[in-house]
Amino acid sequence: MNGPLLKVSDLKVHFPVKGGVLLRARDKNKAVDGITIHIDNGETLGLVGESGCGKSTLGKAVVRLLKPTAGTVEFDGQDISNLSARALKPIRRNIQMIFQDPAESLNSRHTIGNLIAEGFEIHKIGTATWRRQRVAELLEQVGLPTSAAERYPFEFSGGQRQRIGIARAIALEPKLVVCDEPVSALDVSIQSQILNLLLDLQRDLGLSYLFVAHDLAVVKHISDRIAVMYLGHIMEIAGADEVYAEPKHPYTRALIAAIPEPDPGRRGRAKIVLAGDVPSPIDPPSGCVFHTRCPHAEQKCSLEKPVLRDVFASDGVAPQVACHFDL
Amino acid sequence: MPAVSTQGEPLLRVEGLVTAFATEAGQVRAVDGVSFTVHKGKTLGIVGESGCGKTVTALSILQLLPLPAASILSGRILFEGEDLVTAPIERLHAVRGNRIGMIFQEPMTALNPVHRVGRQIMEAMRLHRELAEGEALRATVEMLDKVGIPSPEIRMLEYPHQLSGGMRQRVMIAMALICNPGLVIADEPTTALDVTIQAQILELLQQLQDDYGTSIIMITHDLGVIAETCDDVVVMYAGRVAEQGSVEAVFGAPRHPYTQGLLQSIPRLSTPRKSRLHTIEGMVPSLTEMPVGCRFNNRCPYADDRCRSSYPDLDGEEGQHRAACHHWQRLEQQL
Numbered sequence: 305m306n307g308p309l310l311k312v313s314d315l316k317v318h319f320p321v322k323g324g325v326l327l328r329a330r331d332k333n334k335a336v337d338g339i340t341i342h343i344d345n346g347e348t349l350g351l352v353g354e355s356g357c358g359k360s361t362l363g364k365a366v367v368r369l370l371k372p373t374a375g376t377v378e379f380d381g382q383d384i385s386n387l388s389a390r391a392l393k394p395i396r397r398n399i400q401m402i403f404q405d406p407a408e409s410l411n412s413r414h415t416i417g418n419l420i421a422e423g424f425e426i427h428k429i430g431t432a433t434w435r436r437q438r439v440a441e442l443l444e445q446v447g448l449p450t451s452a453a454e455r456y457p458f459e460f461s462g463g464q465r466q467r468i469g470i471a472r473a474i475a476l477e478p479k480l481v482v483c484d485e486p487v488s489a490l491d492v493s494i495q496s497q498i499l500n501l502l503l504d505l506q507r508d509l510g511l512s513y514l515f516v517a518h519d520l521a522v523v524k525h526i527s528d529r530i531a532v533m534y535l536g537h538i539m540e541i542a543g544a545d546e547v548y549a550e551p552k553h554p555y556t557r558a559l560i561a562a563i564p565e566p567d568p569g570r571r572g573r574a575k576i577v578l579a580g581d582v583p584s585p586i587d588p589p590s591g592c593v594f595h596t597r598c599p600h601a602e603q604k605c606s607l608e609k610p611v612l613r614d615v616f617a618s619d620g621v622a623p624q625v626a627c628h629f630d631l
Numbered sequence: 632m633p634a635v636s637t638q639g640e641p642l643l644r645v646e647g648l649v650t651a652f653a654t655e656a657g658q659v660r661a662v663d664g665v666s667f668t669v670h671k672g673k674t675l676g677i678v679g680e681s682g683c684g685k686t687v688t689a690l691s692i693l694q695l696l697p698l699p700a701a702s703i704l705s706g707r708i709l710f711e712g713e714d715l716v717t718a719p720i721e722r723l724h725a726v727r728g729n730r731i732g733m734i735f736q737e738p739m740t741a742l743n744p745v746h747r748v749g750r751q752i753m754e755a756m757r758l759h760r761e762l763a764e765g766e767a768l769r770a771t772v773e774m775l776d777k778v779g780i781p782s783p784e785i786r787m788l789e790y791p792h793q794l795s796g797g798m799r800q801r802v803m804i805a806m807a808l809i810c811n812p813g814l815v816i817a818d819e820p821t822t823a824l825d826v827t828i829q830a831q832i833l834e835l836l837q838q839l840q841d842d843y844g845t846s847i848i849m850i851t852h853d854l855g856v857i858a859e860t861c862d863d864v865v866v867m868y869a870g871r872v873a874e875q876g877s878v879e880a881v882f883g884a885p886r887h888p889y890t891q892g893l894l895q896s897i898p899r900l901s902t903p904r905k906s907r908l909h910t911i912e913g914m915v916p917s918l919t920e921m922p923v924g925c926r927f928n929n930r931c932p933y934a935d936d937r938c939r940s941s942y943p944d945l946d947g948e949e950g951q952h953r954a955a956c957h958h959w960q961r962l963e964q965q966l
Contacts (some may be wrong), residue, residue, distance in 0.1 A: 354825035461914055491680035491852065491915075496896035496908035503905055518825065525898035526905065548900050562830035564855030566897060568878045571859055577834055578827045581795045 307381060308342035309512050310366065310480055315339045315375035315385075317358070317365050321586055333586050335361040337536035338375070340612070343480065348506065348513040350527030350544065352520055352559070356582055358536040363482045363516045367401050368392055379480070397427060400473040404485035406465035410457040416443075416468055417453030423476045442471040446501060463494035467501065474505060482514045487522060499526060520563050524548055532556045535585055535593040538612055542623030552615060552625040555594050592628070604628055639670035642813055642846050643692070648706035650684075650691045653699070659918040660704070661687040663870040667863075668950070669814065674840065674847040676861035676878070678854060682915055684870040685850045689816050692848075693727050711813065729759040732807030736819035738799035742791040748802045749775075749787025756809045774805045779835060797828040804835065811843060818850045833860055854897060858882055866890050869915060869926040872945060876952030886954035886963065888931045925957070933958050 317336040320329035335358040343349045351359045364370045366377055368384060377385045384395055403409040410419055420442055421435045430438065440450040446467040457465060466486060473481050483502070487495040503526065505511060517523050523530060524544050531541045532555065540553040551557045561576040578597045583589055589596045595605035605628060612626045650662040662684040669675045677685045690696050692708055694715065708715040711730065715723065727733075735741040743751055752774065753767045762770070775783035778801040791799055800820060807815050817836070821829035837860065840847060849861055857864050857878065864881050866874040866889065874887040885891045895909035902908070913930045916922055924941055928934040937957050947953040956962075 354827060463914060492854070492893055493680060493896055493911035494914065496898070497910045499898065500908055500910060503907070520826070521898045521900055521902075524900060524904065525902060525908070528904075544904055558827060560900075562826040563900070564829075564833070564853065564859040565899060566854035566858045566882060566894060567899075568858045568882050575830065575834070577830050579831075581797055581828070582825075 309345050309347075309380060310341075310343040310514070311376075311378040312339060312341045312362075312366065313376045313378070315362070315365060315377065316373045317361050317370055318373040331586050334536050334588060335585055336365065337585075337588070339533075339536075339538055341531055341538070341541065343512050343514060345479070346506070346510050346512055347529070348515055348527045350523035350530040351514060351516045351533060352518060352523050352530060353533035354518060354559075354582055356535075356585065357533040358585070359516045359533050360484055362533070363401070363484050363514060366480075366514060367399050367482050368396075369401075393427075397423075397476045398479045400476065400478040400481050402466075402469050402473050402481060402483045402486045405489055406462065406469040407457070409469060410465060412457050414456075415453065416455055416457070416460075419457070419468065420453070420471050420475055423472070427476065429476075438475070442475055445474070445505070446471045447497075461494075463490055463497060466490065466498055470498075470501065470505070474509065474511070477509065478511070480512045480514065482516070484516045485518070486515075488517060488519060495522070502526060520559060521565075532559065535582065535588050537593055538624075538626060539594065540623065540625045541612070542625075546623055552623060552631065553594075553627050554598050554600050554631060558599075592626070600629060600631060602628075639673060641668045642671045642711070643669040643848075644707070644709040645688070645692065646707045646709070648688065648691055648708065649704040650687050650696065650701060651704050652701050654919070656919040661701075661870055661918060662691060664706075665865075665867070665870075665872055666706075666945075666949075667865050667872070667875060669846050669848060670862075671813075671846055672840065672844040673862040674849055674860055676849045676851065676857040676864040677867060678851060678857050678864060679867035680852060680915060682869075682918070683867040685867050686818055688867070689733075689818050689848065689850055692816065693731060693733065694723055695727075695733075725759070728755055728807075728812075729810045730812050730814070732810070732812040732815045734800075734803050734807050734815060734817040734820045736822050738796070738803045739791060741803060742799060744791055747788050747790055748794070752787070752802070752806045752809055755806050759810050770809065771805075774809050775802070777839070778802075778805045778808075779831075780805075796824055797831060800824060800828075800832055801835070804832075804839070808839060808843070808845070812845060814846045814848065816848045816850070819852070820849075821856065822851065822853070829856075836860070854882075854893065866893075869921065870918065871926060871942075872955060873927065874952075874954040874956075875945070880952040884952075884963075886952070886959040887927075887956050888933055888962070889927050890954075892930075925955075933962060 315336055316338055319333040321331040321333050323330045353359045365372050372385050376383050417439050420439045424430055424435050439453050443450050443452055448467050487498050515526055527544045530544050530547045532539045534555050539555045551560055558576045558578045580597050583596055591606040591608050592610050595601040610626045610628045612624045614622045615625055646666050648662055648665045649660055651658045651660045665688055679685050691703055703716055749771050752771045757767055772783045775787055780786050780801055821832050861878050864878050865872055868889050873889045874881055885894055892911040911930050922929050925938040925943055928938040943955045943957045945953040945955045
């Protein structure tokens with residue numbers, strides 16, 4: 305196939321902010337405000353940013369759990385941003401999602417077997433015997449005993465439930481899986497088990513991932529390229545190693561400097577501590593959305609919005625950065 | 632690399648603490664024989680995964696345990712020359728919020744939503760000090776300014792929901808510090824915050840410790856936060872201490888297989904991308920089904936018959952780098 309598997313162009317997702325007696329829309333929450341990204345076959349794009357930056361909203365718009373306000377989402381060359389639910393159904397097989405909290409995303413009244421087989425039922429795939437066999441295969445693939453099929457979600461720990469969520473997501477052999485903070489609710493020793501599983505599945509099934517998370521070390525580990533988001537905008541996209549070795553955007557630099565590393569020897573390093581809080585996406589700052597917290601901001605930054613532009617790269621993956629300056 | 636933990640004047644000594652909960656399955660010990668010392672002006676980290684007993688340890692110190700389910704079965708908690716376990720309730724009232732301040736993970740649930748934040752801080756102070764309204768007001772404004780809240784005269788009149796997560800945590804810190812306590816217990820103070828805000832709060836705590844000489848117990852599951860902020864560390868597993876010592880010693884040369892496994896399983900910025908991460912097989916045993924012998928034996932790659940029959944005590948002297956493992960010396964030679 306030519307061209308990327310997923311192509312998102314100038315995507316906007318705005319939510320109405322209701323108020324007043326009649327609950328009319330008074331304002332817009334610009335959660336995602338003009339984002340362009342692509343994901344190739346078998347590639348992982350990491351999406352990082354702090355709470356409220358719009359990363360989960362972007363993930364949901366890609367799966368079409370949300371309808372974009374403007375812009376397009378192209379999957380396998382087909383524009384899916386305005387398709388009806390019926391027209392979307394065959395495409396849904398190819399785009400699946402893994403959620404942060406597997407306790408909330410699994411229906412507690414169904415057995416694990418039924419939960420995993422739900423997709424087969426919806427898409428009318430296979431006979432009952434085939435489905436049972438396939439569920440057993442999937443359970444094995446995600447590292448659970450086949451006997452789990454007869455049991456209920458509450459009988460499993462957080463890490464095991466996440467494995468069930470993953471089995472559900474890969475059941476229909478999708479091409480793209482959107483992972484929304486899949487390990488942030490898990491303990492450290494379980495987190496590494498799940499990350500290894502995701503990497504194994506990608507290798508074995510040729511999956512592409514859109515990996516949404518706030519933990520930069522985790523994102524760097526699993527991604528090929530990383531997009532850094534702030535207030536609905538992309539600040540920087542580059543190869544995963546490049547982002548950490550040579551962050552170009554001042555926000556990326558601050559994010560990386562803020563990660564506490566488990567190495568007491570690093571304690572004396574120079575830190576960049578950003579002042580203030582993230583502004584509200586209902587009333588984002590003019591010009592560059594980051595200028596209110598940026599240590600390098602000049603007058604131009606509050607007036608002119610910087611476009612995402614290519615910069616010189618040493619490793620061949622052209623990084624893009626949305627900043628007026630070459631810092 | 633100093634093998635000896637930070638020396639200094641001890642402020643708090645916890646000795647052989649056992650805290651149990653009454654459950655349908657019988658009595659379970661959430662904390663089972665934990666000892667450590669916090670020195671004046673220093674930070675002690677308690678790290679471990681969910682359910683390891685780190686929060687119960689903290690709540691035991693102030694006896695804020697849920698009653699009647701929980702009780703301290705044995706042990707001593709010596710703070711400023713007084714055993715808090717046997718102290719009468721009036722003494723505990725005098726210590727809580729006054730000599731020992733507390734910062735919780737979720738300030739939204741710890742703060743009262745229907746009172747202005749300034750009033751809540753003043754209340755904490757006037758409970759312990761006889762102060763006129765005006766003096767309390769002045770002290771509150773000063774403290775809010777100190778913790779980095781802009782225009783404190785205005786912000787103190789706001790309600791918790793009007794503040795951002797980072798600002799609310801600053802209010803919590805102001806409240807914990809308003810009586811100039813000797814010790815502050817911070818239970819996952821930055822877990823609910825974004826990394827850039829976490830960096831602000833950790834820097835603030837460090838600066839306040841430098842200014843006031845307060846001791847801090849930092850409870851977290853994040854080994855990065857421990858490495859960044861603590862002098863000494865206690866690694867807990869399933870209600871017991873697996874390893875303790877200075878941060879440099881424990882992170883530099885971990886002795887307990889659990890600590891080693893934890894440190895190896897975190898992806899770091901220096902880990903090659905998409906490489907296999909180290910894992911600790913299995914999961915933490917439930918408190919009602921603890922394995923006999925070392926509690927880590929069902930997940931430990933080095934476990935043998937001895938580990939499955941007898942629990943290893945922490946070896947070495949109090950204040951030294953210590954591990955509760957039968958085999959750490961042998962393992963250290965092999966590595």
